[in-house]
Amino acid sequence: MSDASQPRFDRSCKRFQGIGAVSQTRRTTLGVFTALPFAGAFHGRADASPALLDVAAYPALDQILRDTRPRWQSIAPGFDIRLVAREFGDHHSALTAAMAARKGLPDLMAVEFGFLARFAASGALADLSSLPGLEQLSAGIVPYAIAQCRLAGGLFALPVDIGPGVSFLRADLLDRARLTEQQLLSSWEGFVEAGRMLRAANGPYLLPHARDLKDAIIRSAIEPGHGLYFDAMGRPRLDSERFRLAFRLARAVRVNDLDARVSAWSNDWAEGLRRGRIATLLMGAWFGGHLANWLAPATAGRWRTGELPGGARASWGGSFYAISANSPRREQAWAMLKLLAGDPSLQLDAFRRHDAFPALRTAHQDPFFDEALPFFGGQQARRLWRDMALAIPPVAVHRLDPLADEIVNAELDRVLLRGKDPERAIEDAARVLERRAQRLRT
Amino acid sequence: MTAQVQLVEPHAERVRPTLLDRLRGRDPAFAPWLFLAPFLVLFAVFGVYPIIFSLFMSLHDWDPVRGLGSARFVGLDNYWFVLSDEWFHQSLISTAWLAIASGIPQHLVAIPLACFIDSRLRRTRDLLAALYFLPYVTSTVAIAIMFTALLSRDFGMVNLLLEAVARIPLLGSLLPAGPIDWLNDPDRIRPAVSMVVFWRFVGFNTLLYLAALQGIPRELYEAARLDGASAWQRFWYVTLPMLRPVAFFAVTLSIIGGMQLFEEPFVLSGGRGGPDQAVMTTAIYLYRSAFEFSDFGAASAMSWILVLLMAVLSALVTKWLGNRGER
Numbered sequence: 001m002s003d004a005s006q007p008r009f010d011r012s013c014k015r016f017q018g019i020g021a022v023s024q025t026r027r028t029t030l031g032v033f034t035a036l037p038f039a040g041a042f043h044g045r046a047d048a049s050p051a052l053l054d055v056a057a058y059p060a061l062d063q064i065l066r067d068t069r070p071r072w073q074s075i076a077p078g079f080d081i082r083l084v085a086r087e088f089g090d091h092h093s094a095l096t097a098a099m100a101a102r103k104g105l106p107d108l109m110a111v112e113f114g115f116l117a118r119f120a121a122s123g124a125l126a127d128l129s130s131l132p133g134l135e136q137l138s139a140g141i142v143p144y145a146i147a148q149c150r151l152a153g154g155l156f157a158l159p160v161d162i163g164p165g166v167s168f169l170r171a172d173l174l175d176r177a178r179l180t181e182q183q184l185l186s187s188w189e190g191f192v193e194a195g196r197m198l199r200a201a202n203g204p205y206l207l208p209h210a211r212d213l214k215d216a217i218i219r220s221a222i223e224p225g226h227g228l229y230f231d232a233m234g235r236p237r238l239d240s241e242r243f244r245l246a247f248r249l250a251r252a253v254r255v256n257d258l259d260a261r262v263s264a265w266s267n268d269w270a271e272g273l274r275r276g277r278i279a280t281l282l283m284g285a286w287f288g289g290h291l292a293n294w295l296a297p298a299t300a301g302r303w304r305t306g307e308l309p310g311g312a313r314a315s316w317g318g319s320f321y322a323i324s325a326n327s328p329r330r331e332q333a334w335a336m337l338k339l340l341a342g343d344p345s346l347q348l349d350a351f352r353r354h355d356a357f358p359a360l361r362t363a364h365q366d367p368f369f370d371e372a373l374p375f376f377g378g379q380q381a382r383r384l385w386r387d388m389a390l391a392i393p394p395v396a397v398h399r400l401d402p403l404a405d406e407i408v409n410a411e412l413d414r415v416l417l418r419g420k421d422p423e424r425a426i427e428d429a430a431r432v433l434e435r436r437a438q439r440l441r442t
Numbered sequence: 443m444t445a446q447v448q449l450v451e452p453h454a455e456r457v458r459p460t461l462l463d464r465l466r467g468r469d470p471a472f473a474p475w476l477f478l479a480p481f482l483v484l485f486a487v488f489g490v491y492p493i494i495f496s497l498f499m500s501l502h503d504w505d506p507v508r509g510l511g512s513a514r515f516v517g518l519d520n521y522w523f524v525l526s527d528e529w530f531h532q533s534l535i536s537t538a539w540l541a542i543a544s545g546i547p548q549h550l551v552a553i554p555l556a557c558f559i560d561s562r563l564r565r566t567r568d569l570l571a572a573l574y575f576l577p578y579v580t581s582t583v584a585i586a587i588m589f590t591a592l593l594s595r596d597f598g599m600v601n602l603l604l605e606a607v608a609r610i611p612l613l614g615s616l617l618p619a620g621p622i623d624w625l626n627d628p629d630r631i632r633p634a635v636s637m638v639v640f641w642r643f644v645g646f647n648t649l650l651y652l653a654a655l656q657g658i659p660r661e662l663y664e665a666a667r668l669d670g671a672s673a674w675q676r677f678w679y680v681t682l683p684m685l686r687p688v689a690f691f692a693v694t695l696s697i698i699g700g701m702q703l704f705e706e707p708f709v710l711s712g713g714r715g716g717p718d719q720a721v722m723t724t725a726i727y728l729y730r731s732a733f734e735f736s737d738f739g740a741a742s743a744m745s746w747i748l749v750l751l752m753a754v755l756s757a758l759v760t761k762w763l764g765n766r767g768e769r
Binding site: 063089093095096097099100101102118119121122123124177198260261263265266267268271272277399402403406410413414417418432436439 | 485502503505506507508509510511523528529590591594595596597598625626627628712713717718719730733734735736737
């Protein structure tokens with residue numbers, strides 16, 4: 001592709017990121033401070049270019065935006081995209097810096113699920129509720145994903161891709177242990193029990209890490225209106241059965257040596273998947289593409305995919321786009337957002353090329369979803385994932401979810417590594433979260 | 443004493459220079475400020491302003507995404523919270539552990555190494571100094587990624603090497619039976635991170651000591667030799683006392699660097715501080731508090747407490763090393 005066909009990819013542009021947000025280091029902290037006096041200057045420079053729409057994104061959304069350019073030019077001729085692409089962490093740190101300065105936010109910005117509540121509560125994002133065509137557009141989106149964008153009576157973003165939680169299983173390893181999918185996926189307890197049979201006689205590990213099981217369990221069976229860690233009123237709620245079950249079973253996994261003790265995306269994790277040392281994964285459906293395309297293509301035909309154990313419905317992340325409340329180009333930003341969130345062919349293209357599972361239900365009707373996937377032994381995996389996505393209940397997001405996540409993981413580490421009692425660990429996590437939430441409740 | 447003669451032009455009028463004159467450099471008194479201006483402006487913006495702002499933030503409750511207008515004055519609340527925070531205590535312990543385990547060996551190795559290079563390898567001294575300095579100028583992230591691969595439990599070179607060593611009779615009994623989980627075991631990740639930090643900075647310290655050794659007058663060694671001093675006595679009674687000013691400087695740098703340790707543990711632990719927060723240094727916790735947990739007030743308070751700790755430690759080092767030479 002020639003340069004002319006690419007949006008202006010301005011890596012050196014510090015318009016909205018401040019000086020210090022170049023990498024995810026301490027310099028980022030300095031960036032926020034230094035961004036304050038300068039953000040206005042960067043903003044002023046950008047305002048001098050009315051024919052540019054500033055869009056900020058992280059991989060692989062940046063590539064999808066590049067692919068979108070021809071379509072965008074047919075909608076808004078003469079209005080180009082100025083893409084500011086950063087790595088995932090840097091992207092969100094830069095948005096934080098711009099929100100702190102209250103100046104220099106891009107017109108349209110990608111926001112990952114984990115940052116959605118925090119950014120939506122900032123007042124820096126435009127409420128999309130009253131924009132023309134929203135009702136029709138949101139009706140076509142997977143219900144749970146659009147529900148995640150509704151906060152404090154407003155709608156602050158729209159989803160472009162989602163992560164319905166599914167399981168990935170190594171069929172050959174299950175066969176060797178004379179286990180069926182049904183045995184593995186009937187219930188959470190059955191899943192762990194099947195793991196014991198897998199490991200017997202030095203077989204493969206059930207999971208990469210016991211933490212993965214905890215993450216899957218706490219994401220399922222969430223009370224209606226509640227979030228992962230907070231209830232509908234925003235109060236910390238760790239005293240539910242899903243946390244007790246999650247901690248108890250995670251400890252059982254560790255005590256019985258059922259997990260490989262490797263963190264996701266590490267070298268050992270990737271090699272474990274390639275070499276058949278790990279038998280199952282609980283992850284978002286988007287992971288199927290990664291597994292097939294670059295992580296373990298040589299294992300084609302040996303994997304199967306299914307529901308989460310016990311028929312649990314859960315969501316793993318997702319990408320959203322939001323418009324800056326102060327954008328002088330709100331009309332164009334909305335047009336772009338409608339294109340990204342509402343064009344089924346665009347989302348299908350992103351799914352084909354970048355494994356971004358479409359949030360748009362009309363995209364799910366494409367014959368592409370009915371194809372049998374050789375990597376999954378001829379399963380119609382996409383159709384299965386689509387059906388599961390439609391059944392996921394909405395889960396509220398909270399701006400302190402990342403903090404709660406760290407608190408719960410820290411206590412789980414103590415259970416897994418120091419033998420702490422799970423009940424006590426949950427109590428301690430609840431106490432720490434309550435204290436922090438109290439402090440940060442403004 | 444000679445008499446001073448002052449030449450005064452009787453009709454010279456003192457004309458006050460205009461601002462334009464000053465900017466054109468026609469006012470000699472103003473010229474130095476002009477030369478200093480680029481530094482002063484940059485220092486004010488990137489040095490002074492962030493410091494003042496962080497002090498301001500440490501007295502406020504502020505979620506940055508809500509804008510500066512949302513900052514609420516809370517007095518010393520952030521400091522009380524941080525001082526009673528279990529995670530902060532844990533982070534201080536982790537920081538101290540890593541700083542000591544990586545810092546002390548740096549100097550214990552760098553001093554003899556510099557002496558050896560200076561006395562025995564004079565011809566290749568510059569080349570060796572450059573090689574030892576290489577880790578210091580290499581990207582920290584690249585180093586940490588490389589060590590992540592080397593320290594991999596199942597496929598890392600370090601464990602493969604240990605496995606090979608374990609096959610040697612007698613040595614095998616000294617090593618653990620299975621592969622060591624360097625990065626996922628809280629008791630192993632600290633030594634692993636310390637090793638990386640040591641590897642990175644030992645060359646820098648060696649270079650400092652090597653430069654200092656070259657400044658020691660050779661006559662002192664000749665005199666000591668004539669007095670019958672052994673090699674060890676020359677090292678102990680000549681070299682070490684003469685190295686004290688540089689040792690003071692290097693140890694102070696190590697303390698400050700150790701207290702600010704961030705990149706190596708951050709990358710080696712995947713940005714989370716490791717299992718059971720074993721390598722979540724105060725700098726990492728500070729960063730995460732601000733950018734992940736939306737608590738800039740506590741993060742700023744932590745940074746000031748850290749500054750205070752560094753000042754106290756530096757003062758102790760000054761008392762221990764810095765003043766000895768004056769006695």
